[in-house]
Structure formats: structure tokens, C-alpha cells
Amino acid sequence: MFLITTLLAATLSTLSSGVSAAPAAVWTPPVIEPHAGAVWVIGQYYNITWGTDDPPDQITDYYGHAILAKGGIQNWDNLLASNFVLLDGWVTVQCPDVEPADDYAIVLFGDSGDIGPQFTIASS
Numbered sequence: 222m223f224l225i226t227t228l229l230a231a232t233l234s235t236l237s238s239g240v241s242a243a244p245a246a247v248w249t250p251p252v253i254e255p256h257a258g259a260v261w262v263i264g265q266y267y268n269i270t271w272g273t274d275d276p277p278d279q280i281t282d283y284y285g286h287a288i289l290a291k292g293g294i295q296n297w298d299n300l301l302a303s304n305f306v307l308l309d310g311w312v313t314v315q316c317p318d319v320e321p322a323d324d325y326a327i328v329l330f331g332d333s334g335d336i337g338p339q340f341t342i343a344s345s
């Protein structure tokens with residue numbers, strides 16, 4: 222349900238930006254941490270951080286969602302955090318118990334999704 226709602230919202234904002242005289246600004250804050258090559262250990266707590274330097278005048282989505290992607294594919298089963306304030310620039314999450322690998326990345330959603338650099342998840 223959450224996925225459908227988000228997709229619908231994204232689709233609607235894409236459609237409306239083509240016809241509206243004052244299109245809603247799309248803000249996709251860039252993921253800073255975890256940086257490329259960072260290592261997260263399952264069960265430990267980490268901060269996801271992102272840039273807040275350049276928000277649009279009218280922010281249409283104050284709240285963010287962070288999802289774990291593997292090999293560039295986001296997996297909504299691994300929703301790490303939701304409904305945090307995007308302007309804060311960081312949120313603390315617990316590293317989920319997933320298969321250890323070096324091709325994980327964070328997808329940060331505001332109005333739209335922004336995928337961060339690839340990092341490693343290791344077993345404890």
C-alpha cells in the first residue's frame with residue numbers, strides 16, 4: 222500500500238509538472254553517508270546523512286523515507302526509516318539483518334528517490 226501510494230504520488234507530480242504553470246519543485250537531497258566503500262555491521266546503528274543545502278522555496282514533502290537497495294534494486298522490505306524530517310539532514314538507523322555484500326546503497330525519498338553510493342554490509 223505504501224509503495225502504491227508513493228508511486229502514485231510520484232506519477233502525479235511528474236504529470237502535473239508538465240502542465241502546471243507553477244510546477245512543484247522536486248527535491249532529491251543527495252545522500253552523503255554511508256559514503257562509497259563504508260562498512261555497516263548488522264545490528265549496529267548508523268547515521269544516514271544527506272545534503273540540505275539547496276531546498277526548493279516550496280518544499281512539497283517535508284518527510285523522508287530511507288530504503289536499502291542491493292545491486293541498484295530497492296527493496297521495500299528493507300525500509301530503514303520513514304517519516305523523518307528531510308531538512309534535518311540525518312537519521313539514525315539500525316543496520317538490518319541482510320545477506321552480507323558490498324553492493325548496498327541507500328535510496329532516500331523526498332519528492333523523488335535519490336540513490337547513494339555503494340557500501341558494504343558485513344556480519345557481526
Ligand SMILES: *[C@@H]1O[C@H](CO)[C@@H](O)[C@H](O)[C@H]1NC(C)=O
Nearest residue numbers: 266267268269311312313314
Ligand atoms: C548521529 O548524528 C547525531 C547528530 O550529529 C549524533 O548526535 C549521533 O551520535 C549520531 N549517531 C550515530 C550512530 O552516529
